[in-house]
Structure formats: structure tokens, C-alpha cells
Amino acid sequence: MSNLNFHHLRYFWAVAREGNLTRAAERLNVSQSAVSVQIKKLEEHLGHALFDRSGRQLQLTDAGRVTLDYSDAIFDLGRELAGALDGHTQEAKRMLRVGVLSTLSRNFQIGFLAPLLNRPAIRVSVRSGPLEDSLERLEAHRLDVVLTNVVPARTEGSSWVTHTIDEQPVSLIGRPRARRPRSLSRLLTEEALVVPSPESSIRSGLDALLIQLDVKPVIAAEIDDMAMLRLFARSHDGLSVIPPIVVRDELADGSLVEVMRLPELVEAFSAVTMPRRSPNPLLMDLLIRARKKAGADSYTG
DSSP states (O other), X not given: OOOOOHHHHHHHHHHHHHSSHHHHHHHHTSOHHHXXXXXXXXXXXXXXXXXXXXXXXXXXXXXXXXXXXXXXXXXXHHHHHHHHHHTOOTTSOEEEEEEEETTSOXXXXXXHHGGGTTOTTEEEEEEEEOHHHHHHHHHTTSOSEEEESSOOOOOTTOOXXXXXXXXXXXXXXXXXXXXXXXXXXXXXXXXXXXXXXXXXXXXXXXXXXXXXXXXXXXXXXXXXXXXXHHHHHHHOSSXXXXXXXXXXXXXXXXXXXXXXXXXXXXXXXXXXXXXXXXXXXXXXXXXXXXXHHHHHOOOOO
């Protein structure tokens, strides 16, 4: 296959983004027929139809959706190149593309991205999904960073770098009610527990702690999503094994209380990046801020 014609790709990208041939032609300041010809040439070059044509409606085919993902990355990199060469200032229009593990704490996500919010010159794109999909997008330069609480396994061909940016304590959290003072072993034995799923790092630490204490808990539910675990903590009569940061609003308003901190049990949060000659300065600033914050304090509930 000969080299890709980026002029053809630009026409396709405009139509895919506008969803309409007329609007795309107006945006490109060319005729509709010229746009149609360029897209047809791109389809012939790629060997796939990129649009399903039904009357005036244009719908992306599977090949079209893949092409659009790559087009987004290509033109984002083009803008990044122009910005780097033009010496754009910190106030210039920039974008940070973030992938997040779909089960990751929303409070942590907001806390990490907070320095970029409410800044009109900055645009943040957040895409949640399975870790494997996010890493694929990272390696294809369609994301700048992936946030996760699961450290991805490195393989011989993987080139990403994992930065540990925070560690949060894990506690027994419950609704406020009269509880007699008890040891950790008694709490774990006598209270029904809502716990993270076996795949999580928190659960691994919890299971090790249970073995050390030689206790067999009553597990009422296993949850793999922090947002759902938060909801269970608010409605469950027993105790939930959860980082206080996940339910900090409920702890603040008194609808939940921290019954006991679990010793030496933490949830680690990581940022996964790709080595780049010109790293996104927005990302570098966030990583520095996160490390400083993690070193200066921790959430106490």
C-alpha cells in the first residue's frame, strides 16, 4: 500500500466530525462534489467503505470508526507539533486526553484533574473503559495518560511507564449507629462486610490481613466498581471496606463514619504514560502536583 494521502484524510475527518457532507464542504470551503471525490479516493486506497450512505444521512462503518480514531490522533499530534514549534504560552488553547479505568474512584479523578478545571484555555477529554483498551489508545498516542489503581503488567513489547502518584488508606466505613468498642478481629468477624472484588489490589491486601488475623468474615457483597461500592456503603447495615476518599462527602456530612482504619492497607493510584520527546506540559504539571500533594499529606477521613 502506498503512503496515505493526508489531504484525503482531512476531508474524511471533516465529514465524520460534521456528520453531514454539506456542512463539511462549507467548513472546508470547497464543493460537495470535491469532498465526495476525495473520500472516494481514500476508500479506494484503504480498501474499505468508510460511510454507509442512506439518502442524505452518512453513518460511519466499522472501518470508518477506526479511521476516525486514528484521524483524531493524527490531527491532535499535528496541532501539538504546531504548538511546540510556535512556542504557545501556558494560556494558549491546549488539550489533555485522559483514559481512566472504568472502576476508578470519581473523587480521585476529580482531585487529580482539579488544577485544570475552570481554565478556559484548557480542554480536558476523559475516556473511561477497560485497562487494556486504554493502554492500546495510549500506545497509539490517542491518550496522554491513563489513570488506574491496577498496575498494568509489563510485557517485552510494552513501552509505557507507570508513575505511582498517590496512596490512600483503606478503612471500615459504615452508617452511623451505636457500636460497642471492639477489636479489629471482632469487627471483621461480627459485622457483615461489603468488599472489593477479588481482582482488586485492596482485596488482595484484605485477604492477607484476614489470614494474619485468622478470621473468617461474613461477606455480604463483592463489588468491582468504586461508585457502586460507595452506594452500597450508604445503604448497607454492616461495614464496607473502602478508601475514605471515595466517600469523603458522606464522611463530611455525617451520613457515613470511619469505624476503623485497616492497618497497612492502601489503595495505590498510578498514572501510565508513554515516553515522548515533547511531553504534554499540562500532564507534567499534574504529575508534579500529585507527587507533592501525596508527599505532603494524606486523607484522614
